[in-house]
Amino acid sequence: MIRKFSFFLLALACIQAVGQSSETAKAKPVFENGEAQLVEAFSDYENWIRHDLWVETEFDTDGDGQPDRMHVAVTRPGQTDSEGLKLPVIYVSSPYFAGVAGNVEGLFWDVKHEVGEQPPKPRVHPEVVRRGERPIISNSHIETWVPRGYIVVHSSSPGTGLSQGAPTVGGDNESLAPKAVIQWLTGKDNGYTSPDGGEKVSAYWSTGKVGMTGTSYNGTIPLAAATTGVEGLEAIIPIAPNTSYYHYYRSNGLIRHPGGYLGEDIDVLYDFIHSGDTAKRAYNNKIVRDTEMANGMDRITGDYNEFWAGRDYLNDMEPMKTALLMSHGFNDWNVMPEHSYRIYEAARAKGLPVQIFYHQNGHGGPPPLSLRNRWFTRYLHGIENGVEDDPKSWIVREADKRDNPTPYPDYPHPDAEDVKLYPMKGGNQMGDLSLVQNRMIALEKVVDDVSISGDSLAKSSNSDHRLLYQTPVLTKDLHLSGVAEIKVKMASSKPACNLSVWLVSLPWNPDNKAAITENIITRGWADLQNHESLESSEPLEPGKFYEMSFELQPDDQIIAAGQRIALMVFSSDKDFTIWPKPGTELTLDLSGTYLSLPVVGGNDALKAATR
Template identity: 55%
Template sequence: MPAARSTLRVRLVAPLLLMGIASACRSGGGSAAGTPVGSVPAGGAPVAGATVPAPYVIADGQSQVTPAFADSSQWVRERLWVETEFDSDYDGRKDRVHVDVTRPGPTASGLKVPVVYETSPYFAGTDPNEDIFWPVKQELGAPPPSRTLGKGAAYNAGRTRISNSQVRTWVPRGFAVVHSESPGTGLSQGCVTIGGMNESLAPKAVIDWLNGRAKGYTTATGGTEVTATWATGKVGMTGTSFNGTLPVAVATTGVKGLEAIIPVSPNNSYYRYYRSHGLVRSPGGYLGEDVDVLYDFVQSGDTARRALCHARVRDDIMRNIDRRSGDLSDWWVQRDYIAQAKGIRAAMLTAHGFNDWNVMPSHTTIMAEAVRANGTPVQMYFHQGGHGGEPPLAMMNRWFTRYLLGVQNGVEQDPRSFVVREGASRQSPTPYAAYPHPESAPVELYPLKGGAQVGGLGLARLAGQGTETLTDEVSQSGAQLAMAAASPHRLLYALPTFTQPVHLSGTARVTIRVSSTKAAANLSVWLVELPYPAGTNGAMDPRGIVTRGWADPQNAKSLRRSAPLRAGEAVSLTFDLEPDDQIIPAGKRLGFMIFSSDKEFTLWPSAGTQLSVDLDATTLVLPVVGGTAAISRAVP
């Protein structure tokens, strides 16, 4: 699929065999290098956790490539259809999902192996039409304009292979690799639902089949069964973007046999993906996308079923997404995997980029906290880039070796968090005891008047700062506003120039008291480095951006019910910006910018709405490693 159309849709290719990461990530009780598990290394002591047979070789706590597994001429490939527990295309028969398997040669001789599993709605192609997004030129609170409906991808009934992703990485290490196509895509039956229960239950059925609890068949409609006698029943899932969302979705079911997941840039809440604190907000790079657009985009199943699916599913989506108010509803909650996190028991190694403005990093940080509360092992890997970016292969290998092969390699004692520091290789993250950094503490900062140019930020609240006003003008991008020495379209407040680096780690929070001249208004907040670099290239360019956030003042009291603003009457909002972990260098200033419509993320109302911000009731809370003392040392 074209890279330009990859919202929640990163095309996965076979991962490269990456170098190992720092020794801090390899602590623990793995076997001696090159020693087959079950044997006794030189020195006479048995290998800790020796539970897997030859031809496995474990070194540094990782399953190694061995000749018996790596001989692709001996690999066994098969395809089948697994029967699910639902009928999402309303034909009176339980849906079957299309599955393919690639397993090491020794499985033909009786060896049982665990499975690395990836499922996706993208494997069979996507809608090539570039004109299916919602128009964003819309007055706030008004009915949205119509959009062009998509037709999906061409149906290919003759496909014999789903994907080769993951195969070259994991089969040579002794894992089978399984793929499946989501309901309503490729050769799988059913309807696409974008977050509906069938998207969680379809991969559950595949895991049940691998454990002998569900039936598989040689064809989509026939009765000849296929069993997975070669499988140990232990399954690990991974994938990026939508393919990273689905491991989380199936994990919420608590299905037995799913031992570990490695979700990369997962969308863990569709409301968070398409809304922000009550505001209709597009994912970065895909202005005008919403759930129904993604529904159209992934259609690749049997064209004979699509009209019925549109009538039963797409029409329901379009009735419920509510682009008029952006309010939260039960329909959205049903598509929120964070709300379903209590069911997750699979050990989770999760990865995200702090400059991912497509699936934003709060999806991962909030989910990790929820899963850890279950007593489930959680490890987090962060980098400074954008969408996608797997952990180093050594981290992934240790995770699957521990939880799928049962080798006691010490991952439980590894640091909980790894962050790729600025300018470092993604293969060399820095370990931390936790995320946020254990020494991070909230620092309250208060704006000082002068925001039409650049006002100050103080560690103490100074009374009498009064109210400052900006005028909405969506034609001005956030980057343009941050670069401007002065502008009537934003308010900007900044700390003095840092004399030493300042490490931010965690989630910033703002409280803003604001009034509007109209009944509805967008509210956008950016934290930026100043001077903001010239020549930045749109919403996805990380230069100059620390973090962002958006909110709807109409939802100041409730996400579920908008309350129209009364002209001149102020409301107070408190909301989080996106989490971050970065070191701002000496010589920079940290700026707090408030504006209205964000050209690259929000709806585009006509210009002229005025927002007035009460500086005496506005606060920025920064997560600073070292707290107030660190900020005090860094500024004059």
């Protein structure tokens, strides 16, 4: 065990220790059990050095003819100057550090209109007032990592705070900006003491090993940087990252809003974060928001197009070579759990070092500190702690605390198998979910009414506004792990309609607050107009049946004995979709409809649990 000294005691010891070399007196990182430990010499915040600078990028997005420069702040132990110590860097970037727009009336799109129609009125465009004083951009992560032998670096993303350029919400500059900062941290001569001057500054205190982390948008930027393949970015820990803005604002062709932000779209987020230079905002608004976004985001059809493809990081994975630890909540209905899973799956297929941490709560929530510490210790300090041989999947079980996840060989669980369940007639009351398909045509009808919430529909014993099909009561716990999929054969009375699907456990918990996490297993939404392609839709012929398959959100949940698993099909989901007038009729043909459920132990486990 290495003894820890305060700076006063350390100085005294150096004077009194006759014959002791200056090398042994120097502070350095300490590792135990494969993790970086707190070092007292690095914990004295009064000895931390804090300064800011600007890093020049390779792009010009604010139209002034000069490469945009990013505002960067550094916090490092004093020993990086006094003792010439070099340390690895943990880097966090965000569009939020300088403040955001308030939730002003009219900020969001009006959702009260028919599906497939233009929103009835324009939005309000607020102006963000920048906050913050130099040289500090943010204090996040500093107290965790600086005392453990890291330097922490923050930067404001393009067009926010004192960073130049324009916010693009997933455009190329939001990948190239952190790339430029990482290049500076690994020795490139592109750092300046001011936003416009020529005086250079170097990162002489950096080992050239960089890790990134952050939550939500701040978790998206590490992935954006990693997709550039930039040298020196060794490890990232994205927490609840938005990995595709299409998947954030659309779902299988449907206009679908993130939970809690009804009417938000990508241009709303642009306005929300645009805290950069007020003199450049008019140009940025014209080029980005009022041209590129207005022409590309398409709030009428919801189709996947070139605009959205350019903001989907799954399409940019080829250059990535960074070790990846993902983190997400299974009940995150803001940035939904598919965002992390789709990237984890692709990185694993590339052979990259990967782990995934899932918990049962909502938005945010990092992995336990020990997992993060081991990850950064291995890839930034180069300590051979065997993290690459640890379990690939960490799942917080339902009753456990977040810092006590259960390890599994992978996610989904390797023993999970898809089991098909078929709905039987009676869905307006309570139909059965059966392992045996009914091949006879059986039609069931649901009438749309957005005024009724999804949880109210699930709790109703009888409703014309939803179809509900349930398994027998479980006699044993049943473990679900992976991605459920539904296939529907359906007709609509109108050329366009919302289609919403919930998978729930019944009976419903009477405590509404707990029910959102305890009773909703997973959800999904789709536009039946996109039954053939995500890229193109066509108006529905009223009364004509169409077949469509789509996935629900990933999940890993143990459904307790005494519960039933139930499939609910309805139209408008008032917390997520457009609000058309009530009355659209959807007709489901049960003979062409099924649910594919990922069950650990497969068909045998489901049969054993429903005897």
